[in-house]
Amino acid sequence: MARLRVIFESGEPERVIEFSPSQAPFQHDGRPGSILDVLLGHGVPLEHACGGNCACTTCHVIVKQGFDKLSEAEEREEDMLDRAPGLTPTSRLGCQAVIEDDDAEIVIVVPRYTINQQVADSRS
Amino acid sequence: MERITYTATIERIVEHDVDTRSLFLRLPAKTAFTFTPGQFISVAIPLPNENRVRPYTIASSPGDDGPLEIVLDLVPGGAGSEYLFARTVGDRLNFTGPFGLFTLERPPDIETIFAAEATAIAPIRPMLHRALAQPSTVPLKLFHAARTRKELLYADEFQATARRYANFSYEPILAQPPAGWSGRSGTVMEHIRALFVDGDARRDRAFYLCGVGNGVIELRDLLRKAGYPRRAVQYERW
Ligand SMILES: Cc1cc2nc3c(=O)[nH]c(=O)nc-3n(C[C@H](O)[C@H](O)[C@H](O)COP(=O)(O)OP(=O)(O)OC[C@H]3O[C@@H](n4cnc5c(N)ncnc54)[C@H](O)[C@@H]3O)c2cc1C
Ligand code: FES
Numbered sequence: 001m002a003r004l005r006v007i008f009e010s011g012e013p014e015r016v017i018e019f020s021p022s023q024a025p026f027q028h029d030g031r032p033g034s035i036l037d038v039l040l041g042h043g044v045p046l047e048h049a050c051g052g053n054c055a056c057t058t059c060h061v062i063v064k065q066g067f068d069k070l071s072e073a074e075e076r077e078e079d080m081l082d083r084a085p086g087l088t089p090t091s092r093l094g095c096q097a098v099i100e101d102d103d104a105e106i107v108i109v110v111p112r113y114t115i116n117q118q119v120a121d122s123r124s
Numbered sequence: 125m126e127r128i129t130y131t132a133t134i135e136r137i138v139e140h141d142v143d144t145r146s147l148f149l150r151l152p153a154k155t156a157f158t159f160t161p162g163q164f165i166s167v168a169i170p171l172p173n174e175n176r177v178r179p180y181t182i183a184s185s186p187g188d189d190g191p192l193e194i195v196l197d198l199v200p201g202g203a204g205s206e207y208l209f210a211r212t213v214g215d216r217l218n219f220t221g222p223f224g225l226f227t228l229e230r231p232p233d234i235e236t237i238f239a240a241e242a243t244a245i246a247p248i249r250p251m252l253h254r255a256l257a258q259p260s261t262v263p264l265k266l267f268h269a270a271r272t273r274k275e276l277l278y279a280d281e282f283q284a285t286a287r288r289y290a291n292f293s294y295e296p297i298l299a300q301p302p303a304g305w306s307g308r309s310g311t312v313m314e315h316i317r318a319l320f321v322d323g324d325a326r327r328d329r330a331f332y333l334c335g336v337g338n339g340v341i342e343l344r345d346l347l348r349k350a351g352y353p354r355r356a357v358q359y360e361r362w
Contacts, residue, residue: 028176047127049166049223050179051204055360056166056223076341076361079354083225 002104030095052095057084059094066106071098143198148191159222161250168218178204181246226360239267241335269297269312333359
């Protein structure tokens with residue numbers, strides 16, 4: 001079983017998911033077995049405004065542990081990440097980074113803000 | 125802090141073809157909604173057992189007074205597009221946005237090539253509008269490829285624009301053109317390669333590419349490998 005621990009910068013309680021990568025996909029959006037797929041398939045929200053198509057960066061996550069257990073980023077993901085605010089050396093797009101290893105121990109942080117979001121204190 | 129969810133009413137539906145239509149989305153009066161040419165909205169798709177979101181590009185221009193236009197294809201077996209095709213005038217859609225980094229904010233100062241297939245012309249249309257917003261002599265070229273004439277969306281508009289602006293040219297491409305076709309035939313890849321890769325050694329051009337599937341990625345690779353700077357080749361894959 002692989003383990004994915006999710007820390008939310010927004011302060012929501014952290015979540016731990018145990019899953020078998022070979023059973024992916026867990027739902028429809030993002031690459032099968034991606035961080036987004038695992039989270040949504042286990043009822044943990046992660047924003048994915050472009051439907052998991054590598055076109056928005058709202059699924060940006062920072063990998064704290066297990067970076068080398070993720071699929072390598074393709075040029076498309078690098079092109080998008082280049083423009084993600086709050087980019088770190090271990091940033092990935094949740095919809096593109098696939099957890100391949102059956103005994104992977106991954107820890108990610110979901111940052112508070114990502115690019116191109118219109119966030120407001122209240123509805124307009 | 126919460127993302128703003130907009131609720132728009134479908135004011136008008138225009139059929140371009142049996143499986144392609146435009147939805148015109150009217151926001152409530154005084155709603156502040158701005159976007160950059162090329163961006164999309166993330167439309168809520170409420171399905172019986174789950175909620176999905178699907179991105180749809182805004183095909184109209186910022187600053188247009190009218191409703192927002194999205195233009196979409198019916199994808200067989202696709203829950204999102206089937207849901208949207210089942211909507212009628214007066215129905216409401218919820219969306220967030222705008223999102224997306226495939227954008228053109230200001231008129232380009234080097235020759236710029238726009239290339240899209242069929243409905244993926246959506247982001248290019250407002251980009252061109254923005255690119256032509258100031259008088260300029262910088263060449264702007266649009267290559268629009270499709271299987272049929274009907275898929276060459278907004279052809280009349282682009283033709284009229286080409287007549288009006290000396291620096292803009294419109295190059296429709298049909299895969300298998302009917303008799304009497306005066307435009308180009310074949311694929312967008314063939315023409316881009318012949319003109320801008322093999323055609324000369326200049327690499328001072330910018331490209332905006334959009335399409336469904338891997339063709340856009342192949343085009344990106346062709347251009348970047350041919351020596352165009354990475355950032356000069358912008359693209360969005362649907
Ligand atoms: C940034 C972005 C902007 C987009 N803007 C538009 C838009 O303005 N208009 C639009 O029609 N679609 C657009 N799309 C595609 C759209 O979001 C959905 O993928 C499409 O409507 C299919 O969703 P679905 O739920 O019906 O089918 P799904 O079950 O999700 O099917 C997805 C499959 O359909 C293919 N597909 C996606 N779009 C099309 C299409 N237009 N024609 C044929 N096959 C397609 C995909 O490659 C994929 O294989 C955009 C996608 C992205 C990433
Ligand atoms: S969901 Fe849009 S880039 Fe991952």
